[in-house]
Amino acid sequence: MVYDLLDRLFVLIGPVPEDSYLITASTKAGIDSLERSVRGLSADMRDCLFSHVFDYISSRFSLTGKGMNINATCASSAIALARGASLIELGRADSVLVCCFDLVAEYVFSGFCALQAMSPAPCMPFDRNRKGMNIGEGAAAVLLMSPERAKREGRSSLGTLAGWAVSNDAFNITAPDIDGRGLTPAVRKALQMSGITEDAVSAICAHGTGTVYNDAMELKTFRKVFGNRTLPVFSVKGAIGHTMGAAGGIEAVLCLKSLKTGIIPPTAGFKEPDTGAEGLVSNEPAIIPCNYMLSTNSGFGGVNTAIILGKETMS
Amino acid sequence: MSAFITGAGWVTAGGEGKGRNADPFDLSEGFLPALSGKIPFANTNFRRFGRMDRYCKLGLKAINYALQDAGLDAWEEKRDIGLVASTVLGCLATDLDYYRTVTDRDGLIADPNLFTYCIANSFIGYAAIIFGLTGTNFVINEKTGSGISAIVSAMDCVSLGECDIILAGVCDVEPPPDVTVSARPAPGAIFIVIEKTIERQIVPYGILSMDKNGTLFFNESEIKDISMCVRKCLSGKTDV
Numbered sequence: 001m002v003y004d005l006l007d008r009l010f011v012l013i014g015p016v017p018e019d020s021y022l023i024t025a026s027t028k029a030g031i032d033s034l035e036r037s038v039r040g041l042s043a044d045m046r047d048c049l050f051s052h053v054f055d056y057i058s059s060r061f062s063l064t065g066k067g068m069n070i071n072a073t074c075a076s077s078a079i080a081l082a083r084g085a086s087l088i089e090l091g092r093a094d095s096v097l098v099c100c101f102d103l104v105a106e107y108v109f110s111g112f113c114a115l116q117a118m119s120p121a122p123c124m125p126f127d128r129n130r131k132g133m134n135i136g137e138g139a140a141a142v143l144l145m146s147p148e149r150a151k152r153e154g155r156s157s158l159g160t161l162a163g164w165a166v167s168n169d170a171f172n173i174t175a176p177d178i179d180g181r182g183l184t185p186a187v188r189k190a191l192q193m194s195g196i197t198e199d200a201v202s203a204i205c206a207h208g209t210g211t212v213y214n215d216a217m218e219l220k221t222f223r224k225v226f227g228n229r230t231l232p233v234f235s236v237k238g239a240i241g242h243t244m245g246a247a248g249g250i251e252a253v254l255c256l257k258s259l260k261t262g263i264i265p266p267t268a269g270f271k272e273p274d275t276g277a278e279g280l281v282s283n284e285p286a287i288i289p290c291n292y293m294l295s296t297n298s299g300f301g302g303v304n305t306a307i308i309l310g311k312e313t314m315s
Numbered sequence: 316m317s318a319f320i321t322g323a324g325w326v327t328a329g330g331e332g333k334g335r336n337a338d339p340f341d342l343s344e345g346f347l348p349a350l351s352g353k354i355p356f357a358n359t360n361f362r363r364f365g366r367m368d369r370y371c372k373l374g375l376k377a378i379n380y381a382l383q384d385a386g387l388d389a390w391e392e393k394r395d396i397g398l399v400a401s402t403v404l405g406c407l408a409t410d411l412d413y414y415r416t417v418t419d420r421d422g423l424i425a426d427p428n429l430f431t432y433c434i435a436n437s438f439i440g441y442a443a444i445i446f447g448l449t450g451t452n453f454v455i456n457e458k459t460g461s462g463i464s465a466i467v468s469a470m471d472c473v474s475l476g477e478c479d480i481i482l483a484g485v486c487d488v489e490p491p492p493d494v495t496v497s498a499r500p501a502p503g504a505i506f507i508v509i510e511k512t513i514e515r516q517i518v519p520y521g522i523l524s525m526d527k528n529g530t531l532f533f534n535e536s537e538i539k540d541i542s543m544c545v546r547k548c549l550s551g552k553t554d555v
Contacts, residue, residue: 049407049456068457303436
């Protein structure tokens with residue numbers, strides 16, 4: 001199934017330079033093959049190895065460069081984007097294809113059910129009646145390029161990755177530090193790397209899983225960093241579910257679209273604000289001209305990411 | 316870009332230990348030593364080690380040795396220290412164990428505790444908790460288990476000011492019997508401690524540097540995998 005998902009993604013991708021560095025972001029690659037194997041059905045267990053899926057993507061685009069898979073639970077994609085931007089910043093690559101994907105499989109579904117993290121109803125991020133998460137399946141690809149190369153090739157830019165940071169709560173393997181002591185420094189570091197102040201951020205694409213602890217932790221973080229500003233905060237997980245390792249990539253693409261159109265997506269499922277979400281989260285889209293947006297992700301293992309996306313400035 | 320290597324720790328089929336103990340080092344085929352028993356973590360409140368899966372135990376044990384070797388295992392306040400690891404198989408063996416609990420009795424005994432170890436970065440998460448590490452952290456899946464991707468990424472993080480101290484290493488347990496791996500990694504975990512500057516009393520093993528193409532050098536001699544890096548650390552004295 002992972003190849004079907006990737007093939008659907010590839011149809012949407014324009015030309016990719018063959019010398020691009022490839023970074024994939026996924027937590028479980030072809031996990032459905034593991035399921036089939038355990039059930040005694042025909043399966044190729046090599047699909048569970050990232051190198052196999054990596055080679056598939058690489059050959060699809062005839063890529064000649066090196067690459068790697070980033071595996072950091074739900075923060076995988078944001079870290080992949082950060083590492084890709086690092087390669088360009090350090091001059092070791094001028095074109096990096098970041099490809100993010102994860103499957104919905106019984107393996108994953110049963111695990112989150114066993115942890116009692118799943119909502120029996122559509123998830124309701126930042127809502128006082130939220131009961132947990134829904135998982136979703138998805139993929140996204142982002143081609144990162146140095147401004148010089150993009151200009152040379154006459155490519156239009158969708159936006160910039162202005163800054164990033166990764167942190168760890170050092171608190172609990174599955175639950176976040178509810179006071180946001182892990183995510184807060186990541187957001188501050190990302191702002192610092194971007195060279196912008198808190199005031200320059202116009203909206204936040206939150207991780208917003210719809211679990212009690214995650215959403216509360218994020219709201220506390222945003223209050224700590226942005227004070228009492230009524231900064232629009234949204235989560236797409238009420239609409240598409242939690243796409244796990246692909247989440248940060250899909251959300252970054254949505255941020256780029258928001259930066260271009262000035263439209264902030266609604267938070268599907270949100271009805272009554274939880275404490276701290278009043279005036280920040282809405283189930284209606286908003287029109288807000290943005291120059292910079294913050295996107296956050298957090299995952300098992302205590303990992304947090306913050307990335308700052310900027311409006312396209314090349315044209 | 317250059318930085319200091321101040322610690323090295325490992326658990327391999329050839330032995331386990333840390334650099335300053337002059338423990339035997341050899342990343343070879345074979346079976347890993349027993350990963351059971353109590354581990355003398357500086358954080359004595361942590362008592363979960365015996366319940367972990369092998370992959371997590373393996374990574375944690377090697378990280379413990381590396382931090383001890385660098386004199387960084389004890390702590391009072393959390394520290395902005397990063398951790399990057401590469402792996403070929405990750406937690407695949409644990410994935411199989413967990414999914415068997417799902418298929419038995421139609422999921423009624425799906426094991427939530429085991430599921431928490433079904434993430435490739437489980438040992439990084441636990442290392443963060445045990446040693447108070449709050450810096451950048453992630454796992455890289457690479458093809459060969461050389462560990463070069465992890466060291467290069469760690470050096471990138473230092474170069475860009477993401478952190479000043481970072482561990483880099485590899486972690487792979489033996490492949491499950493039903494999985495064929497073309498470039499089978501030798502089982503084991505090896506970690507080194509990389510520091511941008513040294514502000515405490517410790518003599519580093521030497522200088523790790525990286526050129527603009529991402530080629531790594533230890534004391535100006537090229538290194539092609541983490542095993543070679545540790546061997547060079549153990550064989551030479553530094554003049555820094």
